[in-house]
Amino acid sequence: MARILFMGTPEYARVILDGLLTRSDLTIRVVTKADTPQGRHMRLTPSPVAQRASERGLMVDKPDRLVAYKEAWVKWAPDLIITAAYGKILRPWVLGLPRHGAFNLHASLLPRWRGPNPIAWAIRAGDAMTGVTLMRMDQGVDTGDIVAQRSVAITNEMTMGKLTNLLAEQARDLLLEYLDRLLSGQVKENAQDDSQATYAGKFAPEDSRINWNQPATSIDRLIRSMSPEPGAYTMCQGIRVKILECAYDKGTQPIATAELAGNHWQIGTAEGVVIVKRVKPAGRKEMTPGDFQRGLHVVGKVVCQ
Secondary structure, eight states: OEEEEEEEOSHHHHHHHHHHTTOTTEEEEEEOOOOEEETTTTEEEOOHHHHHHHHTTOEEEOOSSGGGGHHHHHHHOOSEEEEESOOSOOOHHHHTSSTTOEEEEESSSTTTTBSSOHHHHHHHTTOSEEEEEEEEOOSSSSOSOEEEEEEEEOOTTOOHHHHHHHHHHHHHHHHHHHHHHHHHTOOOOBOOOGGGOOBOOOOOGGGGBOOTTSBHHHHHHHHHHTTTTTOEEEEETTEEEEEEEEEEESOOOOBTEEEEETTEEEEEOSBSEEEEEEEEETTSOOBOHHHHHHHTTOOSOEEBO
16 A cells, blocks of 8 residues: 655645545555534634545644654655645655655646646736646746646636636546556656746735726736635725626726626726626625615715725
8 A cells, every 4th residue: 555645734735645545455555634613603623635635534633833843754755745835844754755756746737827826817817728736746836847738718708716716627637647657766857947937826805906097907916816705896886895706898887887687796996997897895695796785875886995
């Protein structure tokens, strides 16, 4: 039985873990982030990876500091480390643990969009294509040699949530395709071209606020890159309103002015209009802009800030 130390946290990683669980010839030990407060009552909630691992009776480690588990992992002697959106940089002693190396499933076509936020940046930049990369890990941030990649088209309707789900499935299938070669140490690898690298950093809180003085195409990409979470937002009638679903058109309208067309808003921008289809006002459930505006008993146009 091959031993795999799987390190991951969010739903993207959970899908990949499910792929590994289809193999009956593996012993899997899971490393994930500690439980976090979530929901209205801020209850401690395990990560999606921790939940699945517990359901399947796997050993689960939730270290605050990886070195606290050094002795246990050395004794466990993994054949491979597989990581997927784990969220921590691995020290050389961790990378040196497995007999056949440590590999990551990164959600971009490296060297484009190295870093912690590749899916959102690909949408925000207007990329036509993205994908997943199976790579050997080194001490850099997503700088290791590439084993294999799979490409995915980014359509104009694709949100970060939808694209994440699609890329997770591609990463799962890519790993299963190459797993036996990884376990035998027989994979070909190619160095990345550092001159082509771009970095996908985390967004600052203020990056979530929509600037209606930008073109509609840019605003549409921003909204899709942050849907469903953290959600791009605007202020309407003094209420913070997340915009969850939208499109854009070539029409004209005063900038930042929202006008109802059926249940949708048409909001003017520096170039074109954004058509808002679903919103989530602070403290309320998802709804259409029409339902939101009628609930406020506001007739006519609304100014967004």
